[in-house]
Amino acid sequence: MTMRVCTGVVSALLLATPALAQDLGPHFRKIADGIYVQTAREVNSNVGIILTSEGVVLIDSGQTLIDTREVAEAVKKLTPLPIKYIIDTEVHPDHTTGHFVFSPPAIVVNHQGAGDAMRKAENPNRAQTLAAQSPEMAQASQGYRLVVPHIEYQQRMTLRVGERTLELIHLKNAHSEADTAVWLPAERVLFASSVAIPNSLNNVRAFVTIPDILTATRMLRSLNPAVVVPGHGSFGTTAIFDESEKYYTLLVERVGAMVMQGRTRDEIAKELKMPESASWAYQDRWPSNVDAAYRAVTQK
Numbered sequence: 001m002t003m004r005v006c007t008g009v010v011s012a013l014l015l016a017t018p019a020l021a022q023d024l025g026p027h028f029r030k031i032a033d034g035i036y037v038q039t040a041r042e043v044n045s046n047v048g049i050i051l052t053s054e055g056v057v058l059i060d061s062g063q064t065l066i067d068t069r070e071v072a073e074a075v076k077k078l079t080p081l082p083i084k085y086i087i088d089t090e091v092h093p094d095h096t097t098g099h100f101v102f103s104p105p106a107i108v109v110n111h112q113g114a115g116d117a118m119r120k121a122e123n124p125n126r127a128q129t130l131a132a133q134s135p136e137m138a139q140a141s142q143g144y145r146l147v148v149p150h151i152e153y154q155q156r157m158t159l160r161v162g163e164r165t166l167e168l169i170h171l172k173n174a175h176s177e178a179d180t181a182v183w184l185p186a187e188r189v190l191f192a193s194s195v196a197i198p199n200s201l202n203n204v205r206a207f208v209t210i211p212d213i214l215t216a217t218r219m220l221r222s223l224n225p226a227v228v229v230p231g232h233g234s235f236g237t238t239a240i241f242d243e244s245e246k247y248y249t250l251l252v253e254r255v256g257a258m259v260m261q262g263r264t265r266d267e268i269a270k271e272l273k274m275p276e277s278a279s280w281a282y283q284d285r286w287p288s289n290v291d292a293a294y295r296a297v298t299q300k
């Protein structure tokens, strides 16, 4: 009798309890009540899953379409409610290719300029290229089409969904043509975009400037978040911003000293070594980093 009562209580509890992060698979972590992050592999892009009483908000949609499909399965385990919004932290395909899996009905949001940049960079053969990668990818890419933001905001936008408030903050010239940080002030959770990526060099494109990166990083740190989820890599604290700021500051200092000694941009890229970042991923992005520091120093 006692056994039966206990079993009944346990099953009732199990039914009432939402899925635990570990039930979602090894790529998912719970970072706050009703907020999860998928990090499929260390340097891959993150997906944020934010549950609300009115539906789900996703932050980006996966490094690969296999990751996207995994997110779709995880959301089904977490809630019967639909995915209402996808907020893009940048325009690149490793954050945006999966949108078609959720939209419609999901509404995609990013800063002004995102749609133009995505259309311009789109590979017309993307579906075939993806499908050729593996049978698993062929399956995951079925139905692929480019989905650009339905809503493009300017500077800042507040989105209220159920009990949650999300503040979208544009980061100018920080990584891609349209970068958005997503700040949840009540939960003190910050999705910080790819302006700072832990333990990795970034690809610093020609329109990105180190002063703009530093401005964005300092502004994000001043929000005083408890949890920082970067666009790629493990989530953590504002130490992610400290590391990034230290790196770019040292880089500009060292490039500046070499410019004073009359070294050319190419000589600097070859001769300058940064032991502080030697173990980071994507060392092939080094020339773009030196280039940005050179531009910062010489204003050219």
Ligand SMILES: [Zn+2]
Residues within 6 Å of the ligand: 090, 092, 175, 176, 194
């Ligand atoms: Zn990117």
